[in-house]
Amino acid sequence: MPDKLQQPVPEHPPEFPQLCRFLAEASPQPMVAVEGLTHLVRYANPAFHQLLGIEDQHLLGRRFKNAVPEGLANTCAAMLGRVFATGTSEALIEQEHGPDVWAKGIVAAKGPTHWSYLAWAILGPDHTPAGVMIQVTDATEAARFRRVAAAVNEALLVSGVRQHEMMEKAAVLSLLVSQSEQRLRTMADAMPQLASMASADGTVQWYNKRWYEYTGATPVQLHGSGWQSVMDPQVLPAVLENWMASVATGRPFEMIFPLRGKDGTFRAFLSRAEALKDADGNVTQWFGTTTDIDQVQRATEAMRQSEERFRALVTASSDVVYRMSADWSISHPFDGRNFIHDTNAPTRDWLTRHIHPDDQPMVMAAVQQAIRGKGVYELEHRVRLVNGTWGWTFSRAVPLLDAAGEITEWFGAASNVTDRKQAEEALRASEDRYRTLFNSIDDGFCVIEKSNEAGEPSDFRYIEANPAVEAQSGIAGVVGKTMRQVFPTIGEEWCETFDNVLATGEPIRFEGGLVTDGRVLELYAFRVEDGTNRRVAVIFKDITARKSAEQELLRHRENLERAVEQRTAELSESVAKLVASERLAALGTLAAGLGHDIANITMPIRARLDVLANTLDSQEGKGDIDAVMRGIEHLNNVSAGMRLLALDPERAGASAPVADLAQWCSQTTALFRSAVARHITVECSMPSGVGVPIAAHRLAQAIYNLVQNAGEAMAGQKAGRIGVSGEVAEQAGRARVVLLRVTDDGPGMPPEVLAHCFEPYFSTKGRTISTGMGLGMVKGIVEAAGGRVLLESAPGKGTTFTLSIPVAPAADQGTPSPARLHTAAVSIRHPRTASLACLFLEQLDVSPRRMPSDIVPGTAIWIVDDPDPAQVAAYLDAHIHRRVVVLGPPAPHVGAGPDHASEGGDSRVVRLPAVPTPHDLRQALTAAGRAARSRMGEG
């Protein structure tokens, strides 16, 4: 409503409103006028439009807070209200506006902006506020400026405060400095060194007391550069040069130079000066100390020399040299000398680095003890060698003490004793082994030492004895005693032996008998080492048992040798005989075979001869045939005789007792003839019907032997005769004997031969062929038959052997001898006849066909026709197997008739009548069979 606005207040000139309007229009400041309580916008100048970018149509007539952006509106709204209400003016200075103002595109600039607002009331005609005029002023710069100004102010304020503080501090410091200087001077006076202070230009301004004390100069003398007067003039220029250089540069000064003391002697001093600089680095003052190092120098020199020597020593020795801190916590670097690892820098872990874990506690304990006692540290312990294995070292360290007696450090040397230790170990192990051996060996082992002095009788003392000493010698507790004490009797002898061993070094083995219990010892003594310890070692054992065994063995061997000799002689004799007998036996077997063949061959001859004999009529022819037949029979006889020589006469069927000597003789004559040389005749004549209880072949061997002996005895003669004969001899009151004689007309036997000729193996000559048995055999054969051999011989008278053999009474009528009937009968169960059959000798001439079946099959039945039961019993005992039943005819005196019970109680004998009928035989056989069965049941 421009009109309202254009109505000026009466006091104003009429152009006032236009002017106002013009001003407003032209004003660069944004202006806006609002009317009424609701602050309706009535006017906005171009600048305002420009500021907000809003056209009139959007502004005019609208409420201020709606028309303008928030930021602006809110800030002004309250003010508008107040101004309108009060009718005054108000200013809001520098209101900050944040992002919301430019975000909305109000202003281009980013960052906080400040605006100031000026609002005054527009009075209406009634001089009451009708509206408000607002002028916006960009106060950003102003705000900024104000802020800066405020800061500057503050800074100035603070600065002023600080300056004040600093001034206060400076005052304090000055005080302190002066106090410090005072203290410094006091201290400087107190300290033993010579101390001084100089100004920046190098002029010394103050000396401490020591200067005066030492130099003996006065302050006046020393003042300023007075110090130069106590210098060595020769050194002074150098000192000055250095000093001036320091003064110029401000760098610390350090120099050693001599100063003259009040006693006039020059001593070495180390002089040092430090500059005190100000804030700009300019020197303000110099502080210097000058220290008497004369002693130190000397000490250092001595030390250096000592070190030199030490180094030389170290270089020369192969030990590792080490240095430890006073408490052994730190090890200084050292050269491990290829023994242990080098240490190239000070180290705290020397313990773990070098020393065996198990030995570490021991080392530390020794170290602690050494430290405590300030004494020498000495220990052998294990260390790690450079090759990584564990070795041994002997380590020794001495403490270095300062003037106050406190330990400053330790100097040590460690030598490599690994080899020694290993040797020691080996030695210990060896010692252990030795000890074990010593104690466990079976032999007594002792070490003796010469115990006598020169001139005294030789004696040795027992130094060591193993447990076996007592066992082997029977003497306990010898250690400590001497030989003479232990062995009073043999001690001297043994001592001599040991002296010899000691002297020569040669060991000796000998035997000794102990008197104590008679045991025998075998000792071996040898010198221990080179004898300088005068010891001998003795090993011994009890050989008593062995000795007796040796003797026994010797005896035994002697016996054995003798026995062997004897047996060898016997054996060679036997072998010779065996060989000969084998030859003979071979011959015999051959002969037996021959005999068999001859029987085969001659049988057809005999058969045909028989036919011829029967068919021939001529007597002469018959005579011829007869002769031939006799020849054949003779041949058969010879072959039968040959069987007697067979090794197995039983197989040859020649083992039966001789039933008839005459028949036997006819068989064997040829045999006997073959035993002697051709120029010796052998004649045999034997009684017939007489037999001997000797097997045919055995008798043949016996007679053959005798004939052969005779033949050999007569070998040298031109001719000779041997007679083989037999006769029956009755001896009153005694048994009948057959005397078989072998007589020769040879040289006879001398008495000494006569005495021994029946001994086994006795021979007067060697034999190329022999029966292998001697006269002993002959004797044996005869004596086995109950007979005996008689010998008659005298030199020049020939020799006669008589074999006297008992036989049963002569076989006269009715009393045949038992020897005659050896193959009487055999009872067998014949498969063909299914019954028993008996075989009978022709003598009995009885031949029953059928026998009772209850005779035990396989039983051999002997029919004895001797009446004498005793003879029969004897015969039975000698010859008859239990399975053989013997039947015998009754004795004549008993009488005829079948008496089946045996007399004398011998159930093996069943009586037969003198001429038994078949019936008798049958009955007898039955009884015999029963008896046999019962006997077999017994046994």
Next chain:
Amino acid sequence: MGERAEPVGIIMVDDNVPAAEAMRRWCGNDGTLSWLGSAEAGEAAALLVARHRPAVVLLDVEMPGTDTFALLPRLVAESPETAVVMFSGHCQPDVVGRALAAGAAGYILKDEPMASIGTMLLRAAAGEVVMSAAAAAAYVRAAENGG
């Protein structure tokens, strides 16, 4: 010895031909014996025996190629009425015993006198067991010793 109406038939089994021939001659000369034939080996012998059924067979113990101890029981079994008598040059006890146990009717040695042989053949035919003395001795001794 009983009376005999007819001659006793003999067959001989032996590889020794001269021996068999001689026996044939001899038997022929003896009126009591009748020669029926001879064989040299087992098979022929068995055939012969089977054909003739002799009273006595003379069986040689040692014939090469013939197992006498197989032949013997065979002959005995095939011809029970025949007496098979062993005829040998030797008499070993075990052989004698074995022969008898196998059914031989006897054991005659070849050096037995001819007349004795004749008698023994007749006796064998009559049913006896005939043994030469030496054979009997051998047999008995064997029995004594544990047979």
